[in-house]
Amino acid sequence: MTVNNNLSKIISFVTSKGFQIHPDALILMEKIQDNYFQIIDDILLKKKRKKEKSMVIISDDIKNFSKFPSYEISNEHNNFELLNSETSSITEQNNKYKYDNEMIKDKNFFSIKKDNLMKYKENIDENFKIIYDSNDKINSGEGVEGYTSLFRSRYEKSLKILSLRQDSRKVKKIEIAKQLFNQSKINYNSMSKEDLDNSIFIAGLVMSKDIKNNNYDITIDDQTGLLTATTYNEELKKQISMLTVDQMVMIEFENNPKRRKNTIKNIFSLDIPDRIPNRSKSEIFSILISDLHIGSKFFMEKEFQNFLEWLNGNGDNKEIISKIKYICICGDLIDGIGIFPNQDKELLEKDSYSQMDHAIKILSKIPKHMKVFLIPGNHDLGRRALPQPAIPKKYAEKLYSLDNVTMLGNPCMIRMEGIKILMFHGQSLDDVIASIPGLSYSKPAEAMKLLLKSRHLSPIFGQRTPIAPEKEDMMIIEDVPDILHSGHVHVIDVDSYKGTLIVNSGAWQSQTPFQQTMGITPTPGIAIAINLSNLKPYKIDFNN
Numbered sequence: 001m002t003v004n005n006n007l008s009k010i011i012s013f014v015t016s017k018g019f020q021i022h023p024d025a026l027i028l029m030e031k032i033q034d035n036y037f038q039i040i041d042d043i044l045l046k047k048k049r050k051k052e053k054s055m056v057i058i059s060d061d062i063k064n065f066s067k068f069p070s071y072e073i074s075n076e077h078n079n080f081e082l083l084n085s086e087t088s089s090i091t092e093q094n095n096k097y098k099y100d101n102e103m104i105k106d107k108n109f110f111s112i113k114k115d116n117l118m119k120y121k122e123n124i125d126e127n128f129k130i131i132y133d134s135n136d137k138i139n140s141g142e143g144v145e146g147y148t149s150l151f152r153s154r155y156e157k158s159l160k161i162l163s164l165r166q167d168s169r170k171v172k173k174i175e176i177a178k179q180l181f182n183q184s185k186i187n188y189n190s191m192s193k194e195d196l197d198n199s200i201f202i203a204g205l206v207m208s209k210d211i212k213n214n215n216y217d218i219t220i221d222d223q224t225g226l227l228t229a230t231t232y233n234e235e236l237k238k239q240i241s242m243l244t245v246d247q248m249v250m251i252e253f254e255n256n257p258k259r260r261k262n263t264i265k266n267i268f269s270l271d272i273p274d275r276i277p278n279r280s281k282s283e284i285f286s287i288l289i290s291d292l293h294i295g296s297k298f299f300m301e302k303e304f305q306n307f308l309e310w311l312n313g314n315g316d317n318k319e320i321i322s323k324i325k326y327i328c329i330c331g332d333l334i335d336g337i338g339i340f341p342n343q344d345k346e347l348l349e350k351d352s353y354s355q356m357d358h359a360i361k362i363l364s365k366i367p368k369h370m371k372v373f374l375i376p377g378n379h380d381l382g383r384r385a386l387p388q389p390a391i392p393k394k395y396a397e398k399l400y401s402l403d404n405v406t407m408l409g410n411p412c413m414i415r416m417e418g419i420k421i422l423m424f425h426g427q428s429l430d431d432v433i434a435s436i437p438g439l440s441y442s443k444p445a446e447a448m449k450l451l452l453k454s455r456h457l458s459p460i461f462g463q464r465t466p467i468a469p470e471k472e473d474m475m476i477i478e479d480v481p482d483i484l485h486s487g488h489v490h491v492i493d494v495d496s497y498k499g500t501l502i503v504n505s506g507a508w509q510s511q512t513p514f515q516q517t518m519g520i521t522p523t524p525g526i527a528i529a530i531n532l533s534n535l536k537p538y539k540i541d542f543n544n
């Protein structure tokens, strides 16, 4: 059955009940794979019970009705189960009970059938696709010219994303907008009402932000020139404080002769659309981990061995283990050498080759039916600047030879069982946390949210995060992910934003002296399991 066919069936079903459905709601319905009629019936029943006057199904009806777990999470932080691997029998019972309960709840709504689960076990097809791997496109430009083309690419790709917005059609080039602003004697009497009502829009990359006494200035660049816009409005000032330099914004000015020139009416970042994420048809789990730091004195080998034992079926929560098909490792596999001054004092294995040998021994213990996706972090071998190519083969022959391991660049996007997961180690989070008020290392998901809003994985240029002078900007978030997975911060955090599940997968390294001086308290030894059929995240703790 085609989608259009489905949509027309939904529409005729709704109209046959004397109701109408808003186009936005229809888009949401389209995402729900089955059970359309049951859901509509239930929504209409609820409307009748609440004696609602409106005869139109709107998107909120669908969102409120559906128990989409990511929406639940966004209402309440960290609202997910803690499934401890080494629990007493009583907690084990409790956990099991909780877990079963979840399944029952999901079963009611998504109608996951028992035989589907059985089918999965027999289904050994690898149902994944690498949608995007920065590794394949890396081809450095040279010096200043490289950066010029990088920023042109950033601007053009951003403009393309912006063009999906209705109001972006009104965007004028800065050189034109300036002429309009500078026409000192605009004859407003001769302008049509439409012209007067129309705001002037410009769009470009943020060059600088300046807090003055009462106003906030923001200067943007759109390749035709620079323009400084200003605001005295508290709400707009707050919005500007949450923008990073070098990200794309669109500014709306009032075309009103009585107002000061260049005064901002509205400011928009690209942002991601609010939507219902994809879900897998059958119940399959993905494990998300990062930052092992093998070779460091602080690598928590014992806890990681507990995790490997668990993957191999020795432990609790067997219901999950049998459904794990994918393991995503989001960088910093080894601690490396010479990454920061005096690092050697913190190393158990003092050269990266022996660290890699150790890593390979460890990763080869992952059951072979589980597909492993590995991207590099700032501690791994190979290029440091973003985007990072996959860990080069010359340092990791044996990893490349493991059938179940796929070596990818940082960032990359994988579609597994229909779910799009964007993996990015997270180097830029240091810059984002340092420059945006209110963000901290204790809540990395908040900082990751900002990346989604700016539609860029490393918006700030020229601070701590090295960015290579590539001709194309590969850090733009072109395709909106269902899951954004990062590490680097060493703190577990899960949240959701406009339908995208945000996961920072913590670490397997205990607090280092450097982190102690920085006041960073890591939460190591925990893996995140995601049920791909409903995007529900589970914390699995391997600390004793």
Ligand code: D5M
Residues within 6 Å of the ligand: 291, 332, 378, 379, 430, 441, 464, 488, 489, 490, 515, 518, 520
């Ligand atoms: O990063 C581990 C943690 O340490 C992470 O929270 C970032 C933080 N970190 C790393 N390098 C720096 C610098 N130079 N300044 C501030 N904070 C930093 P990892 O990549 O594992 O070393």
Ligand code: FE
Residues within 6 Å of the ligand: 291, 332, 377, 379, 488, 489, 490, 507
């Ligand atoms: Fe790390």
Ligand code: ZN
Residues within 6 Å of the ligand: 332, 377, 378, 379, 425, 487, 488, 489
């Ligand atoms: Zn890192």
